Amino acid sequence: xxxxxxxAASALAALLLPGPQAIAQTGGNLVLYCGxxxxxxxxxxxxxxxxxxxxxxxxxxxxGEIYATLKAEASNPRADIWWGGxxxxxxxxxxxxxxxxxxxxxxxxxxxxxVKQWELSRKRAVGVFxxxxxxSYNTKLTAEKKIAAPKCWAxxxxxxxRDEVQTSDPNASGTAYNVLATLVQLMGEDKxxxxxxxxxxxxxxxxxxxxxxxxxxxLGETTMAINFxxxxxxxxxxxxxxxxxxxxxxxxxxxGSMSMVKGARNPxxxxxxxxxxxxxEAQSVGPSTKTSYQVPANRSVAPLAEAPDxxxxxxxxxxxxxxxxxxxxxxxxxxxxxxxxxxPK
Numbered sequence: 001x002x003x004x005x006x007x008a009a010s011a012l013a014a015l016l017l018p019g020p021q022a023i024a025q026t027g028g029n030l031v032l033y034c035g036x037x038x039x040x041x042x043x044x045x046x047x048x049x050x051x052x053x054x055x056x057x058x059x060x061x062x063x064g065e066i067y068a069t070l071k072a073e074a075s076n077p078r079a080d081i082w083w084g085g086x087x088x089x090x091x092x093x094x095x096x097x098x099x100x101x102x103x104x105x106x107x108x109x110x111x112x113x114x115v116k117q118w119e120l121s122r123k124r125a126v127g128v129f130x131x132x133x134x135x136s137y138n139t140k141l142t143a144e145k146k147i148a149a150p151k152c153w154a155x156x157x158x159x160x161x162r163d164e165v166q167t168s169d170p171n172a173s174g175t176a177y178n179v180l181a182t183l184v185q186l187m188g189e190d191k192x193x194x195x196x197x198x199x200x201x202x203x204x205x206x207x208x209x210x211x212x213x214x215x216x217x218x219l220g221e222t223t224m225a226i227n228f229x230x231x232x233x234x235x236x237x238x239x240x241x242x243x244x245x246x247x248x249x250x251x252x253x254x255x256g257s258m259s260m261v262k263g264a265r266n267p268x269x270x271x272x273x274x275x276x277x278x279x280x281e282a283q284s285v286g287p288s289t290k291t292s293y294q295v296p297a298n299r300s301v302a303p304l305a306e307a308p309d310x311x312x313x314x315x316x317x318x319x320x321x322x323x324x325x326x327x328x329x330x331x332x333x334x335x336x337x338x339x340x341x342x343x344p345k
Contacts, residue, residue: 035085
C-alpha cells in the first residue's frame with residue numbers, strides 16, 4: 001500500500017486559504033517546534049513569515065526531544081505548533097493529550113497515508129511527508145579497510161565492523177525509535193533485540209540527532225550510518241563517497257507529521273501554519289530548495305528525482321498504531337536501555 005500511495009500523483013490545484021492572509025492584516029506571533037533539518041526549518045519559517053506576516057520563533061530539536069519537551073511543558077505550553085520529525089512521537093503525544101484535534105480544509109489534497117496518520121491519531125497529527133529507513137556506507141573507508149559492501153541488515157553485525165557503525169539514540173531521536181520499531185517488526189521482538197545487542201558492539205556512537213550519523217559519514221568520521229535514506233541524499237549530491245542501501249530483508253518507513261499543541265497561546269496562528277503547511281506552495285518549499293528528499297504529503301507535489309525510489313524498496317507493513325503508542329514506546333525504550341545501550345562491548 002505504501003508503495004502505490006506514495007507514487008500516486010494528481011493534478012489537484014492548491015486551495016486558496018483565508019487563514020494566513022487574514023491574520024497578516026493584524027500581525028501575530030507563532031512559536032514553532034521544528035523536527036526537520038535546520039535548513040528546512042529556517043526556509044519554511046521564512047516562507048511562512050513572508051506569506052502571512054506572522055512572526056515565528058522557531059526552535060529546532062529532534063522529534064524525540066520535542067516530545068519530551070511538550071510533556072515537561074504540558075501545564076504551561078510554550079509552543080503553538082510542532083512541524084516535522086518522525087511520526088511515532090507525534091502519535092504518542094496525541095495519545096497523551098499533549099496535542100489537539102484539528103481538521104484542515106486541505107485534507108482532500110493529501111495522500112491516503114497522510115490522512116491515515118490523522119485518523120489513527122484521532123485528528124491530532126497529520127502526515128506531511130514520508131521517508132524510508134535504511135543505512136549507508138562510505139566507499140572510500142570500506143575500500144581502505146577492505147570491508148565488503150553491505151546489502152542487508154545482517155551485514156551490519158559482522159564482527160569485522162567493530163566501532164564502524166553510527167546510529168542515534170531512540171530516547172532522543174525519532175529516527176532511532178523508527179529503527180528500533182522496524183527491527184522488532186521485521187525480526188520479531190526477541191530476535192530484534194538480539195540483533196541490536198550484536199549491533200551494539202559495532203556502534204561507535206549513539207547521537208542525539210537522527211540526521212547526525214549521515215553528516216559524520218560524509219566527513220569520514222564513521223564507515224557506516226543508519227538513517228532515513230533521504231537524510232543522506234544531500235551529501236551524495238555534494239560529492240561525498242557514499243552509497244545508500246535499502247536493506248535486502250525489508251525496512252520500515254516514517255510518516256513525518258505535524259501537530260497543534262494543546263493549550264497553545266496562539267491558536268489562530270497555529271491553525272494558519274497548519275493549513276498553509278499542507279498546501280502545494282508550502283509542500284514545494286523543501287524540494288525547491290533541495291533541502292527535502294522525502295515524498296511530500298500533498299498529492300500535487302512530486303518528490304525530487306534524486307529522492308529514494310520507493311518502487312525499488314521492500315517495505316514492512318509498519319504498525320503505526322501499536323508502535324506509536326506510549327505504552328509500547330516506554331516498554332521498548334526501557335528494554336533497549338537495559339539490554340542494548342548499557343550492555344558491555
